[in-house]
Amino acid sequence: MSVLMFDFDLTTGRARVVDAGSPQTMRLRDGVVERIAFDAQLPLGMFEETDYVEQDFQVQPGDRLLFVSDGVYAVASPKGEAYGDAALARAIQHTRLLPAAEVPRAVLRELTGHRGSPTPDDDALVVCLDWRGR
Numbered sequence: 211m212s213v214l215m216f217d218f219d220l221t222t223g224r225a226r227v228v229d230a231g232s233p234q235t236m237r238l239r240d241g242v243v244e245r246i247a248f249d250a251q252l253p254l255g256m257f258e259e260t261d262y263v264e265q266d267f268q269v270q271p272g273d274r275l276l277f278v279s280d281g282v283y284a285v286a287s288p289k290g291e292a293y294g295d296a297a298l299a300r301a302i303q304h305t306r307l308l309p310a311a312e313v314p315r316a317v318l319r320e321l322t323g324h325r326g327s328p329t330p331d332d333d334a335l336v337v338c339l340d341w342r343g344r
Contacts, residue, residue: 212253214277216267223269223341228262230254233335234283236295236302238274243299271343274310276302279335282317288326297324313338 212231219225229248237246246267252260269275278298285293301320305313314336321334 212279214248217264218269221344223271223273223343225267225269226264227267228264230262232280234278234280236276236278236298238276238302238306239270239272241306243302245295269341271341273341274302274306274313275339275341276313276317277335277337277339278317279333281334282321282336285321285325285334287324293321293324310338310340 212233213228214233214235215228215230217226227248228251230251231253235246235248237244248265248267249263251262276298283293283295283298287293297320298317301317302313304320305316308316317336318334
């Protein structure tokens with residue numbers, strides 16, 4: 211099972227993260243979108259004896275985080291072009307003024323246009339979190 215686990219300290223914005231599979235994290239900070247790469251570890255349950263290592267991640271007030279599954283960034287167009295980081299970054303920029311709760315629907319609508327079909331071949335998860343600090 212692919213999982214991205216966040217233990218988020220609401221007081222400081224510090225997160226401890228375990229990347230166990232394929233979810234990706236994108237951050238919008240000061241108008242710039244970037245993919246946050248964590249050390250990939252084996253999906254949960256793949257091997258019983260797997261030890262998972264936490265990584266530290268700091269969120270600043272004003273950051274917007276998007277967590278997306280491979281059913282978003284790896285979706286191919288009818289020509290076989292992956293949606294990828296560039297298209298996802300454009301979608302995040304286009305939705306930057308929307309409330310966080312409306313962003314997943316808007317990104318998935320754009321993804322449907324890229325895919326060229328209303329029926330997905332894979333699950334497509336988008337979660338949006340705005341961190342405003344205390």
